[in-house]
Amino acid sequence: MALAKKHSKEDVLHHLRHAILTQELQPGADLDEARLSEEWHLSRTPLREVLRQLAGEGFVEIRANRGARVAEMSHKTLRDFFLAAPMIYGAILRLAAQNATAPQIADLKAAQTAFKTALRGGDIAARALANNHFHDVTGRMAGNVYLLPSFQRLLIDHARISMTFFRPQDAEMAENLNAASDQHDAIIAAIEAGNDDAAADLAIAHWNLSRDRIEQFVMPAGLDLQLGTGTAPE
Amino acid sequence: MALAKKHSKEDVLHHLRHAILTQELQPGADLDEARLSEEWHLSRTPLREVLRQLAGEGFVEIRANRGARVAEMSHKTLRDFFLAAPMIYGAILRLAAQNATAPQIADLKAAQTAFKTALRGGDIAARALANNHFHDVTGRMAGNVYLLPSFQRLLIDHARISMTFFRPQDAEMAENLNAASDQHDAIIAAIEAGNDDAAADLAIAHWNLSRDRIEQFVMPAGLDLQLGTGTAPE
DNA sequence: ATATCTATCATTGCATACAATTTGTGTACA
DNA sequence: TGTACACAAATTGTATGCAATGATAGATAT
DSSP states (O other): OOOOOTTHHHHHHHHHHHHHHTTSSOTTOEEOHHHHHHHTTOOHHHHHHHHHHHHHHTSEEEETTTEEEEOOOOHHHHHHHHHHHHHHHHHHHHHHHHHOOHHHHHHHHHHHHHHHHHHHHOOHHHHHHHHHHHHHHHHHHHOOTTTHHHHHHHHHHHHHHHHHHOOTTOHHHHHHHHHHHHHHHHHHHHHHHTOHHHHHHHHHHHHHHHHHHHHHHHSOOOOSSOTTTOSOOO | OOOOOTTHHHHHHHHHHHHHHTTSSOTTOEEOHHHHHHHTTOOHHHHHHHHHHHHHHTSEEEETTTEEEEOOOOHHHHHHHHHHHHHHHHHHHHHHHHHOOHHHHHHHHHHHHHHHHHHHHOOHHHHHHHHHHHHHHHHHHHOOTTTHHHHHHHHHHHHHHHHHHOOTTOHHHHHHHHHHHHHHHHHHHHHHHTOHHHHHHHHHHHHHHHHHHHHHHHSOOOOSSOTTTOSOOO
C-alpha cells in the first residue's frame, strides 16, 4: 500500500483525511504513532508533525501525553453544525458567485460530473468524497481567508454526518440525493451568472435538504411492531 | 527569559502568539528553527511541532523546505477582514448571549476590567492583548466549534491591524477607544441579560467603530501642503 | 558584460536513541 | 471484598546526528 518513498508524508496526510471523512476511521478512534509509522514506513518524527497538522485542520484532536484521536462528534456537534452551516455556507456561496474565475468554474463543473458518476456508482464513500470536493471548490472560489477555516471544518463533519446517516436502501433518501445533485447544478448556474443572491439562497436550501435527510434518520417513524411479540399489533 | 525547564514548549507557544499579536514579530518575519531552539533551550524537534501548531491556528505559514514565517497581511486581507468580521462576530455574540454561564460572565467582566486598566496604562501592546482576551472569552461563551476557527483568525488579525493603525497622539482616536470600551460594557450587559438581539447589534456597531478607526488611517485628510514647496497653499 | 552552470554553504527534513509520563496490573492491608 | 500503594509495561515527548533540499557565490563560456 505504501511503498513510494518520496512523498510519503503527503500520502499519509491524504490517506488519513480520506479515511476520516469516509468514517473508515471513526470519531474517537485512536491514532497510534508507532503503528502508523510502521504502516507507512516513516519515522515517528514526521508522523507526529502530520498528526499536528491534521489537528490544526480539525480532523484529529491531540491531548498532551495521551496521543491523537480522530475528532469526536457528539449530539451537541449536530446542533452546532446546523446552526453554523447555513450562515457560513451562504456567505461562501455568495462570495463564490461574486469572485469565481473561469478556471474555477471549470473545476466546479468537473467536480459535479464526478459527483454524478459517484451517485450512479453506488459507492457511498466515493459519493461523500466527491460531494466534499464539490463544496471545497466553492470554498476556494470565495477566497476569503477568514471564512475558510470554519467552512473546512463544516465540510469535514458534513461528510462524516452524511456517512453516518445514510441508508442506501431507502427510496426516499435516493430521491433526496437526486435533489441534492440538482441543487449542485443550480449552484453552478448561479455562480456562472454571478448571481450572488441566488447562490446564497441555494446554499440555505441545500443545507435544509441535508437537515431533512438527517431528521428522517434521527426521528424515524416508529416501528410497527411490539417488542417481544414478534407479531404486528392488532 | 526562558530558564524554566518544565513547560518550555507552552512558553514558546505563548510567547510567539503574543509577539505576533503585538507585531513585535511583524508579518512575513522569518522564524528560524535553529535560532529559536537555542533561544528557548529546546531542541528543534518540539520546536518544529510548536511552529506546526501555530500554523494550524493561523499565526504562521509554513512552506515546505523553506521554513516558517509570521502570517502575511496584504491589502486583500483588510477587505476580507471587514467582509467576514461583522457576520462572524455577530453570530458569536448572539450565541454568547444565549449560552453564557455565570463563571464565563465573571471572566468577561475581569477581562473588561483589565482592558480598562490597559487603556489608562497607555501601553499599546497591552491594550491590544487585553482587547484580544476580552473577545476570546466571548468566543468561548458562544461555544460553537464550527464558528470558533474563523473567529480566532479574525481575532489574530484584529489585534495586528489595531497595532498597525493606531496613532497614540490622535485625540479623535483616544475618543474612539473610549467608545469601544463603552461598547464592551454594553456587550457584557446584553450577554448577562441574555438579550441576543442586542448582543448581535452591538457586535456590528463594535466592528463598524473599528472600521472607522482604520478608515481614518488609510484615508487621512490630505496634508495641507503642496509637494516640493514647503509652504501652505494660498 | 551577461548568462549559465557548478560547487559550497546554510537550513530544513527524517531517523534513531533515550527520557518522562501515563496506564495497567498485582499485591498487601484494612 | 474493597482500597491503596507500588512496580512494570506501553506510549508519548525530547535530543542529537545525518540526509536532502534550496540559496549563494564564483567560475567559465559566449
